[in-house]
Amino acid sequence: xxxxxxxxxxxxxxxxxxxxxxxxxxxxxxxxxxxxxxxxxxxxxxxxxxxxxxxxxxxxxxxxxxxxxxxxxxxxxxxxxxxxxxxxxxxxxxxxxxxxxxxxxxxxxxxxxxxxxxxxxxxxxxxxxxxxxxxxxxxxxxxxxxxxxxxxxxxxxxxxxxxxxxxxxxxxxxxxxxxxxxxxxxxxxxxxxxxxxxxxxxxxxxxxxxxxxxxxxxxxxxxxxxxxxxxxxxxxxxxxxxxxxxxxxxxxxxxxxxxxxxxxxxxxxxxxxxxxxxxxxxxxxxxxxxxxxxxxxxxxxxxxxxxxxxxxxxxxxxxxxxxxxxxxxxxxxxxxxxxxxxxxxxxxxxxxxxxxxxxxxxxxxxxxxxxxxxxxxxxxxxxxxxxxxxxxxxxxxxxxxxxxxxxxxxxxxxxxxxxxxxxxxxxxxxxxxxxxxxx
Amino acid sequence: xxxxxxxxxxxxxxxxxxxxxxxxxxxxxxxxxxxxxxxxxxxxxxxxxxxxxxxxxxxxxxxxxxxxxxxxxxxxxxxxxxxxxxxxxxxxxxxxxxxxxxxxxxxxxxxxxxxxxxxxxxxxxxxxxxxxxxxxxxxxxxxxxxxxxxxxxxxxxxxxxxxxxxxxxxxxxxxxxxxxxxxxxxxxxxx
Amino acid sequence: xxxxxxxxxxxxxxxxxxxxxxxxxxxxxxxxxxxxxxxxxxxxxxxxxxxxxxxxxxxxxxxxxxxxxxxxxxxxxxxxxxxxxxxxxxxxxxxxxxxxxxxxxxxxxxxxxxxxxxxxxxxxxxxxxxxxxxxxxxxxxxxxxxxxxxxxxxxxxxxxxxxxxxxxxxxxxxxxxxxxxxxxxxxxxxxxxxxxxxxxxxxxxxxxxxxxxxxxxxxxxxxxxxxxxxxxxxxxxxxxxxxxxxxxxxxxxxxxxxxxxxxxxxxxxxxxxxxxxxxxxxxxxxxxxxxxxxxxxxxxxxxxxxxxxxxxxxxxxxxxxxxx
Numbered sequence: 001x002x003x004x005x006x007x008x009x010x011x012x013x014x015x016x017x018x019x020x021x022x023x024x025x026x027x028x029x030x031x032x033x034x035x036x037x038x039x040x041x042x043x044x045x046x047x048x049x050x051x052x053x054x055x056x057x058x059x060x061x062x063x064x065x066x067x068x069x070x071x072x073x074x075x076x077x078x079x080x081x082x083x084x085x086x087x088x089x090x091x092x093x094x095x096x097x098x099x100x101x102x103x104x105x106x107x108x109x110x111x112x113x114x115x116x117x118x119x120x121x122x123x124x125x126x127x128x129x130x131x132x133x134x135x136x137x138x139x140x141x142x143x144x145x146x147x148x149x150x151x152x153x154x155x156x157x158x159x160x161x162x163x164x165x166x167x168x169x170x171x172x173x174x175x176x177x178x179x180x181x182x183x184x185x186x187x188x189x190x191x192x193x194x195x196x197x198x199x200x201x202x203x204x205x206x207x208x209x210x211x212x213x214x215x216x217x218x219x220x221x222x223x224x225x226x227x228x229x230x231x232x233x234x235x236x237x238x239x240x241x242x243x244x245x246x247x248x249x250x251x252x253x254x255x256x257x258x259x260x261x262x263x264x265x266x267x268x269x270x271x272x273x274x275x276x277x278x279x280x281x282x283x284x285x286x287x288x289x290x291x292x293x294x295x296x297x298x299x300x301x302x303x304x305x306x307x308x309x310x311x312x313x314x315x316x317x318x319x320x321x322x323x324x325x326x327x328x329x330x331x332x333x334x335x336x337x338x339x340x341x342x343x344x345x346x347x348x349x350x351x352x353x354x355x356x357x358x359x360x361x362x363x364x365x366x367x368x369x370x371x372x373x374x375x376x377x378x379x380x381x382x383x384x385x386x387x388x389x390x391x392x393x394x395x396x397x398x399x400x401x402x403x404x405x406x407x408x409x410x411x412x413x414x415x416x417x418x419x420x421x422x423x424x425x426x427x428x429x430x431x432x433x434x435x436x437x438x439x
Numbered sequence: 440x441x442x443x444x445x446x447x448x449x450x451x452x453x454x455x456x457x458x459x460x461x462x463x464x465x466x467x468x469x470x471x472x473x474x475x476x477x478x479x480x481x482x483x484x485x486x487x488x489x490x491x492x493x494x495x496x497x498x499x500x501x502x503x504x505x506x507x508x509x510x511x512x513x514x515x516x517x518x519x520x521x522x523x524x525x526x527x528x529x530x531x532x533x534x535x536x537x538x539x540x541x542x543x544x545x546x547x548x549x550x551x552x553x554x555x556x557x558x559x560x561x562x563x564x565x566x567x568x569x570x571x572x573x574x575x576x577x578x579x580x581x582x583x584x585x586x587x588x589x590x591x592x593x594x595x596x597x598x599x600x601x602x603x604x605x606x607x608x609x610x611x612x613x614x615x616x617x618x619x620x621x622x623x624x625x626x627x628x629x630x
Numbered sequence: 631x632x633x634x635x636x637x638x639x640x641x642x643x644x645x646x647x648x649x650x651x652x653x654x655x656x657x658x659x660x661x662x663x664x665x666x667x668x669x670x671x672x673x674x675x676x677x678x679x680x681x682x683x684x685x686x687x688x689x690x691x692x693x694x695x696x697x698x699x700x701x702x703x704x705x706x707x708x709x710x711x712x713x714x715x716x717x718x719x720x721x722x723x724x725x726x727x728x729x730x731x732x733x734x735x736x737x738x739x740x741x742x743x744x745x746x747x748x749x750x751x752x753x754x755x756x757x758x759x760x761x762x763x764x765x766x767x768x769x770x771x772x773x774x775x776x777x778x779x780x781x782x783x784x785x786x787x788x789x790x791x792x793x794x795x796x797x798x799x800x801x802x803x804x805x806x807x808x809x810x811x812x813x814x815x816x817x818x819x820x821x822x823x824x825x826x827x828x829x830x831x832x833x834x835x836x837x838x839x840x841x842x843x844x845x846x847x848x849x850x851x852x853x854x855x856x857x858x859x860x861x862x863x864x865x866x867x868x869x870x871x872x873x874x875x876x877x878x879x880x881x882x883x884x885x886x887x888x889x890x891x892x893x894x895x896x897x898x899x900x901x902x903x904x905x906x907x908x909x910x911x912x913x914x915x916x917x918x919x920x921x922x923x924x925x926x927x928x929x930x931x932x933x934x935x936x937x938x939x940x941x942x943x944x945x946x947x948x949x950x951x952x953x954x
Contacts, residue, residue: 090758091765334743334758357746362600384598387748417747424753497641507634514641521645528656535658539685 004238006374007230008407016295017170024299031303032339035094038134039141040066051078054107068132068142071279073301076100087324087338116189116274131273132280137263140343147193149255158199160187162264163234166326169346171284172264174297176210180217186267232405236261291319291349307336320352328406360415369408379408379418386421391428448629449577455553456585457622462553465544476590478537480583491575494558515558523549664692670708674779678801703799726800726815728793732768733825734839735788755809763838766828774804821875825889826865843887852882854915876935894936895951901926903948910940
């Protein structure tokens with residue numbers, strides 16, 4: 001089986017949700033749509049307090065190319081444009097709060113019906129952009145930008161990321177089992193946009209049912225590839241290396257080696273937006289962990305409050321920590337008054353036993369982190385530099401190549417929070433960079 | 440082949456710093472950073488290579504033929520001191536930051552027992568002209584190698600949490616001792 | 631013996647000749663004063679002057695004829711010596727001191743969550759914006775104390791950093807280190823500062839901290855010199871250049887959020903010198919001076935706020951500070 005260097009084998013913890021069919025989260029009364037749910041430039045709010053909106057209506061206008069709008073998840077009235085704690089940054093960010101009217105009416109003209117395979121490339125890209133599609137694996141990079149690599153970067157391979165290597169998460173797994181056609185059709189649309197005639201659907205070997213189903217259903221131009229179970233197999237750079245053997249140069253992107261990767265959920269969203277004009281207003285999220293009574297895979301509208309989702313899953317049970325995302329790269333939350341975002345692939349509610357808050361000690365230079373690092377860096381050195389705050393020397397140690405996967409922190413016998421140190425160094429670098437530019 | 444073995448012997452097997460324990464002063468003093476270590480190594484290679492050459496010639500053609508072999512120490516130091524002065528001037532001109540970084544250790548190459556040691560060993564081991572130069576250069580390269588390795592180790596050690604009692608010179612000396620043990624692995628390689 | 635001397639002398643002469651030639655060929659123009667200047671600088675390499683360490687600044691001072699003194703940590707004698715060395719008058723950098731603008735310590739503030747990680751304010755800040763309820767309050771992990779090259783800060787029992795005035799040189803390293811911008815550099819001569827920089831509405835602020843600025847505006851009303859301003863989304867801030875150090879704002883503040891470094895000395899009129907012109911009474915903002923024309927005036931110590939306006943106004947130089 002194909003491999004990448006380093007990596008770890010954490011316990012999968014997917015038993016509680018891998019066999020549960022996706023449940024539709026019922027319509028709620030209050031939705032909080034954060035303005036910034038993507039990586040890239042800001043967007044401007046185009047609705048005001050008291051406005052009546054319909055489901056799928058755009059609520060913001062992107063300012064710039066690398067930006068996408070957000071849409072109303074249901075019909076109702078705008079309650080206020082306020083500031084709420086953003087689950088990713090932890091700081092107060094603009095948020096459009098709306099009250100649902102219960103009728104759940106689509107905006108005029110949606111959903112429409114068209115054949116993406118006869119649409120022009122530009123039309124398709126515009127549909128994707130207008131629908132606010134972003135990478136749903138968690139990175140939330142605007143999809144229309146990813147599918148438009150510049151002239152000098154020819155693409156010959158398209159990879160559908162159905163790996164879902166993070167423990168606990170099973171959203172993509174269930175999506176592939178229950179809506180395989182959507183994923184495959186969306187992938188074919190992406191292939192048409194990129195102008196490639198072959199694609200690979202990558203699935204980790206721990207999802208044999210999905211592999212079998214997809215092998216049956218996939219058209220000849222999409223090859224299903226089963227990958228060995230290792231974290232972070234689903235990380236772009238590692239995925240490309242494992243499948244194609246190509247290594248992305250330091251500071252580079254997949255398009256530098258002629259490849260584009262899209263998450264399976266994103267492909268499904270691409271299909272919805274191109275064939276029916278449906279914007280990104282809902283996603284599948286795995287709510288799991290021993291701290292929640294009834295773990296589920298829910299199909300939930302963007303903007304639903306976390307506390308309602310957790311209530312739907314039986315409420316908390318000795319919960320000590322809540323994480324948006326997976327246990328390796330997710331972000332810890334300190335309140336349930338936050339909304340589900342476009343990139344929320346999972347919500348982990350963990351008990352105290354499942355978390356580790358012991359203090360860390362000095363680096364013993366054992367080298368386990370160096371062995372585990374999938375990018376071939378020196379996490380031990382970076383952690384020591386992080387303790388001192390010397391970001392200049394860290395840059396020389398390839399600080400910016402770190403994908404923050406967490407393998408180093410997982411294996412460290414001294415319990416050092418290595419990724420935290422690396423994030424600290426990157427923040428120092430960015431502040432210093434901003435200062436020198438006169439910001 | 441004989442010359443290759445001579446270089447290996449001078450640089451690794453009988454490393455001046457780690458086996459013969461000569462030249463410890465700049466070894467500890469200039470090994471705080473690899474950049475200064477490399478600069479110092481190049482200066483030392485230059486001095487020792489030239490010193491081997493010049494001292495051998497002076498010894499063979501002037502001192503021995505005039506029966507003044509007992510003047511070896513004085514004359515060799517004279518030559519070495521001049522060479523070091525020359526190197527100082529060159530470095531000051533070529534790279535002022537390196538000159539400032541090396542500081543007092545640059546003129547201290549004069550009193551470095553390793554340099555005089557090479558010159559005298561050439562005589563004692565009865566090497567001919569070519570052997571002297573090769574032996575001298577090989578020793579100097581070995582010195583530079585030890586210095587650079589050690590500087591790299593010290594740079595890494597700087598990041599670690601070293602107990603207060605050991606910070607600075609104590610841990611450096613302990614590390615030097617362990618490095619010396621490592622180089623003992625070469626013993627017996629060349630007779 | 632003679633030959634020996636000749637040989638050694640001869641070799642020496644040849645070496646000297648070679649060195650002499652090299653000296654001319656490899657001559658380097660170096661300013662000897664540079665090392666002297668560098669020796670007189672503090673040597674802490676704090677970078678406050680804007681150069682990469684004391685050596686670099688010494689080089690700038692000696693090589694650039696227009697260079698100005700930019701080191702806030704240089705002592706008065708060192709400054710004089712450097713001025714002499716370079717043969718020009720180097721002015722003092724107006725001395726600054728660090729000021730911690732937060733008094734919300736462990737007992738006064740609320741936390742949002744239990745933080746697990748390195749005990750560093752900057753690493754804590756990147757975890758969901760920091761564990762403190764108030765996003766403008768001191769996180770208390772002491773990064774400012776750790777980076778101070780002069781050991782001029784120490785962490786108090788209250789969970790707040792305290793500046794040791796005698797050691798602080800105003801280099802500004804703590805200012806950069808604080809991820810929330812709580813520390814500011816103020817003139818050493820300043821007396822008062824507001825210990826809060828919160829931009830939250832008073833209701834929000836009170837949820838997280840019991841000692842923050844409530845933006846009531848009483849201090850602004852009390853100030854006779856228009857030196858303190860406050861708005862509904864900005865805590866009170868003193869404009870140190872207008873502040874007369876009278877302390878009226880501090881007395882008026884209902885939540886005691888204004889801190890004083892020292893109280894100003896009150897004044898007294900020297901009876902022999904006073905001509906009874908009454909100018910001091912006119913200019914006194916608190917009506918603390920009284921008297922009859924052509925007779926020696928008197929200062930009411932109880933009312934005097936030590937602003938010193940009268941001292942400036944008096945044409946007869948008849949008012950002095952009462953050193954308590």
